[in-house]
Amino acid sequence: MxxxxxxxxxxxxxxxxxxxxxxxxxxxxxxxxxxxxxxxxxxxxxxxxxSFRCESTHQVGYIIPQKWGLDNYRNLFNTNFPRWYTNTLITALFVAVFQTIIVLCMSYTLSRFRFKMRKPLMQFMLILGMFPGMLSMIILYQVLKDLGMTQSNAVPGLILVYIASSGMGYYVSKGFFDTISKSLDEAARIDGATRFQVLLKIILPLSKPIVIYTILTAFMGPWGDFVFARYISFNVSAGMNAAVGLYGWLSQDQISKNYTMFCAGGVLVAVPVTILFMCLQRYYVEGVTGGAVKG
Amino acid sequence: MKQLTDLEYLKLSKWKRLLHRLGSFFASIPHGIVNGLISLGRGIKKAAVGLRDDVTDIFATFREGDWSAKASFLVMGTGNIAHGQWLRGLLFLLFEVVFIVYMITGGIYWLSMLPSLGKQGPTLEYDPIYDIDVVTYHDNSFKILLYGVLTIFFIVALIYTWRVNIRQNKLIAQIKRSGKKLKSGKDDLRSLVDDQFHKTLLALPLTGILLFTVLPIFFMILVAFTNYSGTNNGYTNNLFTWVGLDNFNTLLSWKAVGGQSYAATFGEVLAWTLIWAFFATFTNYFLGMMVAMLINKKGIKLKKLWRTVLVMTIAVPQFISLLYVSKMFAKNGLINNFLMSMGWITKALPFWEDPTWARITVILINIWIGIPYLMLITTGILMNIPQDLYESSRIDGANAWQQYFKITLPYMLFVTGPYLLTSFTGNMNNFNVIYLLTGGAPTNTAASSAAGSVGYTDLLITWLFKITTGAEAQYYMASVIGIMVFVVVALISLVVYRCLPSIKNEEDFQ
CATH class of the missing domain: 1.10.287 (Helix Hairpins)
Known part of the structure; x- marks a missing residue:
């Protein structure tokens, strides 16, 4: 042409x-x-x-409130919402710390060390990941119940479960560690550093993006988790996290009473995570993109 | 299937290559089975030989060893302690003591009960002091199964440790003979942060995975062969027991039980799960890519703004956005209210009430959820496509469509192949979207009454969840369905993995 x-x-x-x-x-x-x-x-x-609508509490066909006010936010404090919020926050903070440590241990080891069981271990975890995680909920619930970590004490139970199985999600950070040149390790080893020193002094300072990514995802996971939290809290309000609690407000019999309050609660839950996320967006994008390409 | 040479293979067009790969995969199945059996036989033979060698080795160690080595066969760690390796020796000893104490205090009971899963459940017995009937607990099937499995794990661990302990003695003898110094406890501790550092790092994560993932999955697989349910929970009411393959028979039976047969219901849910996974994956993928290309387009300003708008929606926890959107589409929700107040419709649109409407709405809302992620992922990859490919194709007269289909798409598919696979299987198990949007509704009234209140938008995973809640929870069926999910996911992964170009020709694009 x-x-x-x-x-x-x-x-x-x-x-x-x-x-x-x-x-x-x-x-x-x-x-x-x-x-x-x-x-x-x-x-x-x-x-x-x-969330600012005051004239009615049920669902309506318009968006702009006719009467503005903070009633819904004020009402939140007369419910169990503050308790749910603290539960969620505590869970998320603990999980963010410990899950990050575990995931980094796991991925660093699988990326850097060559030991006999490495390949079988990875294949085994791949197969394990094909089982729906929901299955293990039944037994974990019973076990946690025996340990007294369900219902109103659900928070420690939740933290334990989230952290314990987090080693399975090592793929993204392993992909990152794979890209750090091994000659750095070897140079340090020749200079007499132990493996532990190599990790602490050489690898970790280079891994800031992936550490932040892991913390961010670990924090956001429990912040929005629903299924397991619901199973463990088992209809006891004091043990619920924000997601489970707010879900109840939208049930058939409560929605006309609590709809606008749900919106207010939703805003309070979403705002901190959104701000945190927007600040650390760059790291998230890096992690997600890297993870997808490596598969 | 005809075996093609490399040159013939490269001559084929893309689709023919894929077809060829698929065809040769299926053609290779019989051959693969035969090969698998042969290698299985070899494996067994190898294992037998290994075991024989091991046994002769153990006997040799016993024969040639000194008194301490001989004693370690009974009391683990004696050899190490006798030669000054206190730390190792005491650890071996400690493990053995813990094992024996465990077996005496409970292990033997759990193990002996495992074949029957308990003889007597909770009973009501008269309490003369309080003058009422009180519940007395006897055997507990749940605990028997759980601790029985744990005990088996423990026994395997003991056998392994015992073998290591024997090998230690052989090692000690070897080192002594060569005149070298034995490692002290201090050396052992030091090696844990140095050349054995991986063991230290993996100890904690693997313990967690073993106790909270492997053990539950093992347990639940066993549950599929019992009648463990809400009314037979072995805890507070009747015991449960082994039923063999009965539950699998129920799942695959074509006999109608109050409505459809179980197999038909299962087939319907499975079909919808696959359809959903297909659409959820590919609509998101292509639309997300298109949005990414739109934002990347030359001459578009405020790129950062558009991206930020979309990314912001990822940050909001899914349960808020999904629940809200679900209520927006409800019968008396925002959209229907709005449309009616404008007088455009007279009757509320059945977004969640009609099976077909519900299924389409779920897929559409999933697009809304998924596009931001895909936009992020594809943006990075799109930028990595070498620009000179586009330059040279433009000089050759290719238009935008041709460029897309000949350069962009193949490149993207190649790079994101594994991602598509994981995303497909992930969507099959996408609990959140379905459960928070519809909860599986509208209920499938034609479905088998034995299958719980399964709905038209229920995936296997939400169905599984539904039948594990409530007093009538059918844990046994849930675990059968869970095993089926595993089988389907594993099969798809296997087939796709074999046919993925990124796996087969890793060097193609480099």
């Missing part, structure tokens, strides 16, 4: 045409992007606006 247009004028015309068409396509793109942004943001805007 291009070879056939040898003369000057058509190619110039084509050039102008391309410019015009690129302007049109850009406009179309902008329209699509604005549309996408609106669709993606609408639910969140709705939650935010409805």
């Amino acid at each position: 291009i070879q056939s247009q040898k003369s000057e004028t058509p190619s110039m015309k084509r050039h102008m045409g391309m410019k015009a068409s690129s302007r049109i396509s850009n406009t179309v793109s902008y329209v699509v992007l604005v549309l996408i942004s609106v669709i993606w943001l609408i639910p969140f805007v709705c939650i935010l606006l409805q």
Whole structure:
């Protein structure tokens, strides 16, 4: 096609045409992007606006409240919500610390050491991961119940379970450690450093992105976890986390009474995580992209 | 299937290559089975030879060893202690003492009860002091199964440790003969942060995985062969016991039980799970890629803003956004209310009430959830595509479509192949989206009454969850379904893994 247009004028015309068409396509793109942004943001805007709605507490057909106020937020403190919130926060903080340590131990070892059981261990964990994790919930619930870590004491039980099985999620950070050159380790070893010193003084300072990524995902996991928290708290309000508690407010018999309060609670739960996430966004993107490419 | 040479294979078009790979995979199954059997036989033979060698080795150690080596056969660690390796020796000894104490205090009981899973459940007995009937607990099937499995793990660990202990004696003798010095306890401790550092690092994570993942899964696999349920929980009411393959028979039986047969219900749920996983994976994948390309497009300004808007939606915990959106589409929710107040519809749209509507809505909302992730993932990879590929193709006269199908898509598929596989299996088990959006509703009234209240949007995983809750919980069926999920996931992974180009020709794009 291009070879056939040898003369000057058509190619110039084509050039102008391309410019015009690129302007049109850009406009179309902008329209699509604005549309996408609106669709993606609408639910969140709705939650935010409805949390300030005071004239009624059930679902309505409009978005902008007729009467604005903080009633819903104030009412939250007359419910068990503060307890749920603290439960969630404590769980998330503990899990963020310990899960990070465990995941890093696991992934560093599998990336750096070559021992006899390494390959079988990885294959075994791959197969283990194919079983639905939900199955183990039944037995874990019974065991935790015997240990007295369910219902109103659900928080320690939850923390224990989240942390204990976290070693399985080593893939992303292993991929990261794989990219750090091994010659660094060897150089330090020749200089007389022990393996432990190599990890502490050489690898860790280089791994800031992956450490932050692991902490971030470990923190956000329990913040939004629902199934297991629900199973363990077993309808006892004091042991619920925010997700389970708020879920109850949207049940058939409560929704007309608690709908706007759910929105307020949702805003309070979402805001801290969102701010944290936006600040550390760069690390998250790096981790997610790296993980996907390595599979 | 005809075996192709490399040159013939490269001549084929992309789809024919895929077909060829698929075909040769299935053609290789009989051959593979035969090979598998042969290698299994070899493995058994090798294991037998290994065992024989091991046994002769153990006898040799006993014959040639001094008194302490001989004593270690009964009291573990004697050899180490006699030669000054106090730390190792005491650890061996400690393990043995713990084992014996455990076996006497409980292990023997658990193990002996394992074949029957308990003889007598809780009974009501008259208490003369309080003048009422009180519940007296006897055997507990749940604990018997759990601790029985643990005891077996423990015994295997003891056998292994005993073998290591014997080998230690041989080692000591060897080192003594060569005149070298034995490692002291201090050396052992030092090696734990140096050349044996991986053991230190792995100790904690692996213990956690063993106790909280391996043991439960092992337990639940065994549950599939019992009648453990809410009414037979072995704890507070009737004991449960082994039933062999009965539960698998129930799952695969075509006999109608109050409505459809169980097998038909299972088939329906499985089919929907696969359809859902397919659409959830590929709609997200292609639309996410398109959004990423749109934002990456030359001449688009405020790239960071668009990206941030989407990324922000990842940050909000899923239960909030999913629950909210689910209520938005409810019969009296925001959307229906709005449409009715505008007078565009007179009757509420049955987003969650009609099976087909519900299924489509779930897929659409999942697109809303998934696109931001896919946008993030694909943006990075799109930027990695060598730009000169596009330059040279433009000079050759390719238009945007051709560029997409000949450069972008193959590259993306190649790089993200493994990701697509994990995302597919992940979607099969995507509990959150389904449970928070619909809870499986609308209920499938035609389904087998034995299957619990399974709904039209229920995946296998949410179905499994449903039948494990409530007083009538059918744990045994849940674990059968769990095993089926495993089988399906494993099969898909195996087939796809064999056919993935990124696995087969790792060097293609480099």
